[in-house]
Amino acid sequence: MFGNAFGWPHLLVILAIVLLLFGAPKLPGLARSLGQSMRIFRSEVKTMKDENGNDVPVENAEGDSTAAGATTGAAPAATSAKSTKPKP
Numbered sequence: 006m007f008g009n010a011f012g013w014p015h016l017l018v019i020l021a022i023v024l025l026l027f028g029a030p031k032l033p034g035l036a037r038s039l040g041q042s043m044r045i046f047r048s049e050v051k052t053m054k055d056e057n058g059n060d061v062p063v064e065n066a067e068g069d070s071t072a073a074g075a076t077t078g079a080a081p082a083a084t085s086a087k088s089t090k091p092k093p
Contacts, residue, residue: 027035 024032
């Protein structure tokens, strides 16, 4: 993306400036909080992708578009173990 804009000499200068601004004792805490923020951001992005993936219409074999995970034609199966209705 940036090509050769950030070579080794440039990164060393940036690291020296960061070291002068924040000081050596604060750098581990800064890196830890940055890592935690990235972890939270990644989990939120993954959650959003999972939620959006379930809402996308999918075409079945007959060409009907239905929401992913929806049943077509037949009634949904009972998943409750408390069902007391006799099966025919």
